[in-house]
Amino acid sequence: MFIHYKKTHLEEYVEQLYIDHHIMSPKDITIDCIAARLRIRLKFSPIESRSHRLKSGTFCMILDSRKNETDQRKDFLHELGHLLRHEGNQIAMLQSFVQYQEEDSEQFALYALMPFFMIERLELSPDRKQAVQQLATMFAVGTELASKRYGQILRREFEGTTLAETSAAYQPGKEVKSCVSDEVQIMAYYDPSGTYDGPSQLIVILDEWTLINCREIELPIGERLPEIDPEEMFGAECTPVHSSDVICFDGVVTLQVYELLYRYGLTKQTFVIHMRDVEMLMARDQSMIRKLSW
DSSP states (O other), X not given: OOSXXXXXXXXXXXXXXXXXXXXXXXXXXXHHHHHHHTTEEXXXXXXXXXXXEOTTSOEEEEEETTSOHHHHHHHHHHHHHHHHHOOSOGGGSOHHHHHHHHHHHHHHHHHHHSOHHHHTTSOOOSSHHHHHHHHXXXXXXXXXXXXXXXXXXXXXXHHHHHHHHHHHHOOOOSOOOOOOOTTOEEEEEOOTTOOOSSOSEEEEEXXXXXXXXXXXXXXXXXXXXXXXXXXXHHHOOOEEOOGGGEEEETTEEEEOHHHHHHHHTTSOOEEEEEHHHHHHHHHHHHHHHHHHHO
């Protein structure tokens, strides 16, 4: 049904997580099932839902007992996103980092509640209203959330179809090469409250020339970079990049500058890249290389 739909990196992450833990159908997407398979220590209490990771690596979560089962499950998956993908204490974080983590966990929860690899197996009605109701019933979510997910899928299917048509009609012209100005700054931030080995974030400052003239720049992953201290971080206005803005191919990680220019123009020039996302891309790239070498 969805021929041109392209999954995001986060969707692929959720899909692989579920497959690895044998969560293969909507009936498996329950608090008890996922908590058991991921060995999460779970407690219900009349306080706001929260989670943390012990030094031993054990996941712990408290869910708000005042909420209904549907909202508890959404909270559970939101907190699971934090446990699996984020580091550090939000109280000590720059607001832009907190915002990034919250948005990332919200999207994680949406994908985890209604994974595309399960949706694509369904025979959905061509009528939007009926299709939304099917999703709501099948995945035990509210119609508002089901409508949000279905609308997201339709938009990406349309974008994929348009891209396929454009690519078919495109005649290659002059090659666009990567370039970089001496004014570009790339710094590493080491979160003092985190447990992540190496820098937890990269801060990339792009000058106007680079934004206008460069399609992409290579990120010096693994190199020793100048460090930015916490005080400087709190004074910086960093814009989190989207997962699709960073690409890894044959071990080379690049930042897609043209995407940033298209989205923000010249209004944003300082960006933050979370290393957990980069390492996930690199691991997927290495996995693909191994498959091709077979």
